[in-house]
Amino acid sequence: MKPLIHNFHNILLKSVLIGAIASFASCSQQQTDKEIKADITVKAKSNLNFAGVNYTVNKGLVTLTGKCPSEYAKEEIEGAIKSINIVKSFIDSIKVAPVTITTDQPLKQAVDSLLMNYAAVDAEVSNDTVTLMGEANRRDFAELMQKMKKLNPLQIKSNVKVEQ
Numbered sequence: 155m156k157p158l159i160h161n162f163h164n165i166l167l168k169s170v171l172i173g174a175i176a177s178f179a180s181c182s183q184q185q186t187d188k189e190i191k192a193d194i195t196v197k198a199k200s201n202l203n204f205a206g207v208n209y210t211v212n213k214g215l216v217t218l219t220g221k222c223p224s225e226y227a228k229e230e231i232e233g234a235i236k237s238i239n240i241v242k243s244f245i246d247s248i249k250v251a252p253v254t255i256t257t258d259q260p261l262k263q264a265v266d267s268l269l270m271n272y273a274a275v276d277a278e279v280s281n282d283t284v285t286l287m288g289e290a291n292r293r294d295f296a297e298l299m300q301k302m303k304k305l306n307p308l309q310i311k312s313n314v315k316v317e318q
Contacts, residue, residue, distance in 0.1 A: 183213055183214070184273070186214060186240055187211040187212065187213065187214065187273035187274070188211075188270070188271055188272075188273050189240065190211045190214070190216065190238055190240060190241055190273070191209070191210075191211045191269070191270050191271075191272075191273045192270040192271075193238050194209050194211075194216070194234070194235065194238070194270075195266050195267060195269070195270040197234045198263075198266060199263060199266075199267075201230070201231075201234065202255070203222050203223070203227035203228075203230050203231055204222075204231060204234075205222075205253050205255050205259065205262075206220045206221040206222055206223075206251075206253035207219070207220040207221070207222055207231060207248055208220045208276045208277070208278065209276065210273065210274050210275065210276045210288055211273040211274065212273065212274050212289075213242070214240065214241060214242030214243070215241075215242055215243050215244065215245065216235055216241055216243075216244035216245070217244070217245045217247070218231065218235070218244060218245065218246050218247060218248050219247045219248065219276070220248055220249075221248060221249045221250070221251040221252075221253055222248050222249075222250060222251075222253060223250070223251075223252060223253050224250060225250055227250075228246070228248050228250055231248065232244075232246060258279045258280060258281070258282060261279050261282065261284070261305065261307060262277075262279040264305050265277045265279055265284055265302070265305065265307075268298070268301050268302065268305065269298075272288075272290055272294060272298055274288045274289045274290065275287070275288040275289070275290050275298065275314060276288050279307075281308070282307050282308035282309070283307060283308055283309040283310075283311065284302060284305075284307045284309070284310050284311070285311040285312075285313065286298075286302070286310065286311065286312045286313060286314050287313045287314065288314055288315070289314065289315045289316075289317060290314055290315075290316060290317070291316070291317050291318070292316055292317070292318060295314060295316045299312075
């Protein structure tokens, strides 16, 4: 009987260790994603080519959407992303199209700065309305909404998938 109990304890211990390692890796990847998003946000603030571009990060994969004014601007954005060593890869869905910098630009920059801590959440700003997209866990989403309200947009719309 003792070998059977001993075997069960070994299996249980291994399961707990594997779970702990997976959890640590997940937390570590989330932190890396936040670091990538923060780096992109800093680059975006100093480069007007990012004015019409949105970005999210998930497991080291950067997804770029929106528009930029020229192929040269698009290449410059791609280069900025490639210069971040911890980026595993990126998906570029940026369209070359006219970008109009409006009175929403200061709000967009404030929203982007706030979102640097929420790697999988993105936002569009138009007519003083913020539309949130992406994914977040329940706690992070509640925290994000409180912070977003402090920016005083006219309206906040959420298309965020909230995970348990």
